Amino acid sequence: MVEEFFRAMDIREIARRAKVSTATVSRTINGVPTVDPQLAKRVWKVVNELGYYPNKQARALVSGRSRIFGLIVSEITNPFFPEIVQSFEDLAVQHNYEILLTSTVYDPKRMELSVRRMIERRVDGVAILTFGMEDSLIEDLRFRNVPLVFVDVGPRMPGVSNIRVNYQEGIREAVQHLAAFRHARIAFVSGPVTLRSALARKAAFEQSMQEIGLNVAPELIIEGDHTMKGGMRALLELLSVRQRPTGVLCSNDMTAIGLMREAFDYGIRVPEDLSVVGFDDIRLAQFMIPPLTTVQMSQTELASLAFKALLNHVESDSSSLNHTESVLHTTLVVRKSTGLAPSSVVAEKSIRSRRLVSKTAKLSETSSG
C-alpha cells in the first residue's frame, strides 16, 4: 500500500476538496451559525478525513489574540509551584488557552528575558508569581496593553489585577493553636527580609502574639531564606539561645521541613520536644514524618484567581483598563507536628544536643567524599 505523501494541509485545501470557498470553511470551523448545514457537513467531512488542525499561529496573527497566557514563576522546582502550574493548565485547557511558562531562577537577566519572551509571543496576559518585579518591566508589559495579575506585590493601576493574601487569618490560628497547647516561647523563622510576602507573614506573627498577650523574644525571631538549608540553620540558631522555644512557626513549609530534618539529627523529637508549624501547605507537608501542621494558602485557588483575573481582562471590552482586587484566605491545617508544650524541665532534658552518629552515617560520608 502506498502512503499518500504528506502535504501541509490548509484551509484552502479543505475548501477545494469540499468545493466551497475558504471563507465558508473558516465559518464552519468557527461555528458561525449562518452556514448552510449541507455545506457545513461537507466541510466537516473533509476536515475529519484529512485530520486538519487549524494553524493557531495564523489565527493569532489575524485575530490579534494569541490565546496564550504567560506564567512567570521564580523556580519550577520550588514545590510551591507545580501545584499552581497544574491548576493553571487545567483552566487553560478548559478555556482553550495555552500557557507559556517561564522561570526567573532569581536572576534579573532571566526575569527580563521572561518578559521579552512573553511580548514576542504576544501573550494575552501574564500572571506574575515571583513575589516582585522591576517597575521598568511592568512598564514594558503595560505599555503594550498586556493585562497583568500579581500576587501581593502588584501596583494599583488599570490593567493590573492583584491577589492579596490575608496572612493574618491563618497565622493567628497557628499562634492560637500553639498557645492552646501551652506554648509560650514561640519562635518565628522568617523568609528573606527583602520579600514583602515574608515581611507580611512576620508582621502577622508578631501581631498575633501580641493579641493574646504573648511576648515575642527578639532572639526567637530568626531570619531564614525560604529554603530547607535556611530551616536547618535556623534550628541551629534556636539551639544556641539561652532559653529555648517549645514551638516554632516557619514562614514557609520548606523552612519547616529543613528545620525538622535538622532537629532529627540532633535528637530533638517533633512534636514531643518541639512543635513545628509551616506555611503554604505544599502537598509534601502531609507526607512529612510527622505530617506537618501548616497554614494553608490554597495553590489551586491562587491559580484560579489568577487565571480568572486574566480572563476577565481579555473578555472585558474596556480594552483591559479595568482592575480587580481579590483576596486569598489562609487557614490552619492541624496535623501531627504540633503537640502539648513540654514543661521547661522536661524540655531541657530531652533535647540532646549531640549529633547521632551511626555506622550508616559514617558510611554515607565516606562514599560521597
Added chain:
Amino acid sequence: MVEEFFRAMDIREIARRAKVSTATVSRTINGVPTVDPQLAKRVWKVVNELGYYPNKQARALVSGRSRIFGLIVSEITNPFFPEIVQSFEDLAVQHNYEILLTSTVYDPKRMELSVRRMIERRVDGVAILTFGMEDSLIEDLRFRNVPLVFVDVGPRMPGVSNIRVNYQEGIREAVQHLAAFRHARIAFVSGPVTLRSALARKAAFEQSMQEIGLNVAPELIIEGDHTMKGGMRALLELLSVRQRPTGVLCSNDMTAIGLMREAFDYGIRVPEDLSVVGFDDIRLAQFMIPPLTTVQMSQTELASLAFKALLNHVESDSSSLNHTESVLHTTLVVRKSTGLAPSSVVAEKSIRSRRLVSKTAKLSETSSG
C-alpha cells in the same frame, strides 16, 4: 507630560522611521551580514528607542518553524518532573526556543488533547515523558513530520529518537550494596505492571539478585503504583509476611517515601530495622528523614538528552528522517536509609506492629473529621 498612545509597532513602522525598507529592517534584526553598517545603526537606534520586539507568530508563519518544543509529562505535580522541566527550559532559553508544556494527568482524552494542542501550535518537536502513548497519536504526529523523542517506550522509526534507560546498572549496585550489609531477604515494590519502565526495573532487580545467588521470595515482590499511598500499602503487605525482609528496594522514590512514612507509624526504624532504597533520586530524597539511599536517574541529563535529540532533528537537513538512540545511565547514591541488616531475632523484636497513637494524633483526626 502627555504619554504617547500605544501603537502596535511593526517592522514597517521601524522602516519608515529609519528611512529604509522593511527588508533591511528584517535583515538587520536577523543579523544578515550584508547590511551596510550605517543603515544597521539607524535601524537599531529606532528599534531600541521604540522598544520594538519582533512578532514571533508572524515569523513562525513565514519561516515554517515555530521555535517551540512540546513537552508532554504525565503530571507536573509528580516530583520527578519539575527538575526536568527546569532543565528543559534552561536549554530552551539558551537556544531561543519556547516550551509548550502539557500534562496528561493519566487521562487518554487529555493525552489526545495534548497532541492536538501541539499540532495546532505547530511545534517543531515533542518530547514525550509519559512512559507510553497510543500508536494512533504517534502516527498523528509523525504524519505531520513532527520529530519525537521518547524515554524507554518509543518505537524504532525514522524521525523518532529514543532515550533508553539502563536500569540494570543502578539496581545491581543497590542490590549489592544491600547484600554487603548482610541483607538476604530483600523485598521489591514494583510500579504498575502496565508500565514498561516498571517492569524493566523489576526484571533488573530479579536478575541482580540471581547474579549473586540471592533468592527472590515471591511473597516479597509487591505490586505498588509509584505513589506514596502505594508505598504505604506495600509496607503493610510486607508486615504480614511470615518471614519479614530486612531490606526493600522500591521502584521509585515516592513509593519509598510512602513506605518509610508508614514504617514510622508502625515504629519500624529505618535503617535499624529496615533498610530502604528508592529509585529516581528526586530532589526530595536527600531531605527525607533519614535521607534516602536511592538509584539516581539524572533528571538533568534526561532533559538534556531529550532536548538535544529534538534539536538534532530540526537542525539536520534530512527532513527529520534520522533517528538517534541514546542511553541514560543509573547509579546508586548511598545516603542513610540503608544500614547493616539486623539479626533476624533482633528484627522480629524491634518491629512493633502497633500504631503509635498520641494525643496529637487524636486531635488531628478530630479536627479534620
Added chain:
DNA sequence: CTGTTAGCGCATTCAC
C-alpha cells in the same frame, strides 16, 4: 548592498 513584491494560513470585510 538595498528595495519591491509575493506569499505564510487564516478571519473578515464587502459585494453578490
Added chain:
DNA sequence: GTGAATGCGCTAACAG
C-alpha cells in the same frame, strides 16, 4: 447564505 478580496507581521525571493 456565500465567495472574492484584503491584510495580520514578517521573511525570502527577485530585481536593481
